[in-house]
Amino acid sequence: MFFRDDYLMGKRMSCHGPVWRRRRACPDGTPIYVSPFALAEFNVGCCLTTADAAVARQEAIDFLDTHGFQVPPLTKHTAPHYGELKARLMRRFDRKKLTKKHRAKWPEGWPDPTTSEKLGADEIDLLIAAQAIERNLVLVSGDSMRRIREVAPELQVEDWAAP
Numbered sequence: 001m002f003f004r005d006d007y008l009m010g011k012r013m014s015c016h017g018p019v020w021r022r023r024r025a026c027p028d029g030t031p032i033y034v035s036p037f038a039l040a041e042f043n044v045g046c047c048l049t050t051a052d053a054a055v056a057r058q059e060a061i062d063f064l065d066t067h068g069f070q071v072p073p074l075t076k077h078t079a080p081h082y083g084e085l086k087a088r089l090m091r092r093f094d095r096k097k098l099t100k101k102h103r104a105k106w107p108e109g110w111p112d113p114t115t116s117e118k119l120g121a122d123e124i125d126l127l128i129a130a131q132a133i134e135r136n137l138v139l140v141s142g143d144s145m146r147r148i149r150e151v152a153p154e155l156q157v158e159d160w161a162a163p
Helices: 013-025 036-049 053-066 079-092 123-135 146-151
Strands: none
Touching: 036 053, 036 123, 079 123, 079 146, 123 146
16 A cells, blocks of 8 residues: 555644554555655645645654555666556647647646646646655555546545545
8 A cells, every 4th residue: 555645744734544444454464565755745835835844754754664664765666667657648638739828847847738638737746646656555645546547447546534
């Protein structure tokens, strides 16, 4: 299992109960990871919302350690998965056909060529998805990662807070 967002530590308190029940239901020894990118995003929140960001960051690390969560590194083995995902999205969203005015630099701004709906997935989402695919892990997230799964059906996503 690979956690993407603030299901366990963040402000989405309404989902904590169901998520923890699912976590406790995992067989003993099941590796549970928290994406380093999710941890990085959590740190942004620490810096923006608390008076003492260093204390908040240490509390997050202590929380992960106490509950046995691992934080896998980004490695040279992640890079090809990220590259392939982004290339698939670029082909799917056919950026070459867009006018320069509509050719957003970052993937969240890329419009679907048929519906003009924005992609909505950002670089962090792509990196998290690449790590999950690389390690063949289920990505636990409140975000369905629909647009990424359109080009990467091998990405397994579960929402543990969903009824």
